[in-house]
Amino acid sequence: MQKINKNAVLALLSLTSLVFLLFQLYYYKFYLSQKHVVRKFLGLLSSHNIPVYLIDPLILGLVDKDFEQIRSSPDSPSPECRYFCAPRDFTTFALLDKTWKHEVGLFRTAEKMGFQWLKIINKDPRLDGMDDLSGIEIPLHYIFKLASHAIHLVVFYERSGNYLWHGPLRLKQHMDRKFVPFRKLHFGRYPGAYEKPELLLVSIDDLKVQIPKNPSSFLEEMSHSRFLECRYREARAFFQLYPDDASLDAVEFRKKAKSLLHLAALTLNNLGVKFWLSSGTCLGWYRQCNVIPHSKDVDLGVFIRDYKADIIPAFQKAGLPLKHKFGKVEDSLELSFQGEDDVKLDIFFFYEEDDHIWNGGTQAKSGKKFKYLFPKFTLCWTEFVELKVHVPCETLQYVEANYGPDWKVPVKTWDWKSSPSNVQYNGVWPVDEWDDVIQIY
Numbered sequence: 001m002q003k004i005n006k007n008a009v010l011a012l013l014s015l016t017s018l019v020f021l022l023f024q025l026y027y028y029k030f031y032l033s034q035k036h037v038v039r040k041f042l043g044l045l046s047s048h049n050i051p052v053y054l055i056d057p058l059i060l061g062l063v064d065k066d067f068e069q070i071r072s073s074p075d076s077p078s079p080e081c082r083y084f085c086a087p088r089d090f091t092t093f094a095l096l097d098k099t100w101k102h103e104v105g106l107f108r109t110a111e112k113m114g115f116q117w118l119k120i121i122n123k124d125p126r127l128d129g130m131d132d133l134s135g136i137e138i139p140l141h142y143i144f145k146l147a148s149h150a151i152h153l154v155v156f157y158e159r160s161g162n163y164l165w166h167g168p169l170r171l172k173q174h175m176d177r178k179f180v181p182f183r184k185l186h187f188g189r190y191p192g193a194y195e196k197p198e199l200l201l202v203s204i205d206d207l208k209v210q211i212p213k214n215p216s217s218f219l220e221e222m223s224h225s226r227f228l229e230c231r232y233r234e235a236r237a238f239f240q241l242y243p244d245d246a247s248l249d250a251v252e253f254r255k256k257a258k259s260l261l262h263l264a265a266l267t268l269n270n271l272g273v274k275f276w277l278s279s280g281t282c283l284g285w286y287r288q289c290n291v292i293p294h295s296k297d298v299d300l301g302v303f304i305r306d307y308k309a310d311i312i313p314a315f316q317k318a319g320l321p322l323k324h325k326f327g328k329v330e331d332s333l334e335l336s337f338q339g340e341d342d343v344k345l346d347i348f349f350f351y352e353e354d355d356h357i358w359n360g361g362t363q364a365k366s367g368k369k370f371k372y373l374f375p376k377f378t379l380c381w382t383e384f385v386e387l388k389v390h391v392p393c394e395t396l397q398y399v400e401a402n403y404g405p406d407w408k409v410p411v412k413t414w415d416w417k418s419s420p421s422n423v424q425y426n427g428v429w430p431v432d433e434w435d436d437v438i439q440i441y
Contacts, residue, residue: 192225250293276390332360
């Protein structure tokens with residue numbers, strides 16, 4: 001009986017030791033390997049003088065909670081591994097393209113250190129234009145893998161609108177789709193646009209890394225970073241059917257419209273008011289990658305929830321007097337400002353219902369109200385006339401709602417009360433409200 005008990009005890013001890021060993025192996029694989037790989041990766045880049053910064057949203061989210069402590073004690077040792085020791089398949093860093101050009105030597109060193117690597121390239125959209133679709137490819141993403149952990153290195157490029165852009169992660173046909181769990185990567189599902197971040201050198205789990213100076217702002221920016229390119233190929237096809245207006249008047253108008261749009265963007269951005277290209281300005285971007293010269297105005301959209309009373313005085317201070325104010329904050333608000341010569345800026349405010357979004361219009365002489373219905377949409381970034389600006393992500397649906405299925409055909413005669421496909425009659429303003437809802441200057 002005692003012998004059986006002794007064997008049972010030995011078996012139990014052996015099983016316990018095996019479980020403990022397996023746990024240790026599991027712990028090393030998922031909890032220690034991330035920090036180990038990140039340390040080796042940072043050492044690799046340091047040896048080649050390549051500056052990177054951490055953009056991993058999961059780690060930055062944890063850092064943001066302890067940010068004051070981390071920022072105030074940049075060199076203090078960490079008693080425990082809190083940020084780089086969670087069970088994750090990859091860690092994400094960013095690289096500015098202009099800071100690095102010598103990749104061959106890096107890859108050789110990486111291989112000697114045990115890293116496997118993958119380079120993802122694609123077309124450089126900065127070289128595309130109405131005159132040329134270059135097709136030249138540039139590096140967009142790098143993946144470095146060691147053991148069970150990978151480093152995703154996202155390459156950011158400066159664009160002419162003074163912002164940073166990264167491209168999508170699209171695997172070529174011959175690439176190993178099992179190299180890493182690509183679907184889990186936080187960057188690369190679509191292109192993204194970001195402001196140039198200020199960076200801060202901190203110590204995280206005893207690793208010296210650069211991070212965005214304001215992690216919470218970066219994370220917020222990341223959640224709304226999706227970027228849409230101008231459709232140059234389609235625009236070229238459009239101009240083959242409808243030659244572009246290259247007259248002096250058209251050139252002058254586009255110049256003035258560009259200047260007005262830049263001034264409007266600066267004014268609204270300083271107020272923290274989110275806006276997007278709307279109506280004819282949105283159509284011009286989507287259809288022909290330029291301002292429509294016969295439109296004679298610049299059109300912007302703003303959600304009414306983002307309205308601020310400072311908008312009118314801010315534009316007046318910027319040198320754009322108020323031309324008219326129709327409606328009220330609660331219903332059909334519309335502002336128009338006078339730009340240079342006969343070019344005006346129209347700001348339409350949009351109201352959200354359960355199943356659609358709408359903006360209003362008012363006929364000054366009769367007090368009649370009109371309503372323009374759009375399917376619900378989200379906002380993406382694009383570049384237009386050298387400006388980083390929002391457009392509806394669901395651009396085709398937005399344009400079709402306003403201009404119908406024949407939106408590709410130019411229309412020079414336009415009646416805002418009847419021409420739009422989505423216009424509805426919406427009653428009449430009460431006469432006793434006209435002084436407030438119909439103001440012309």
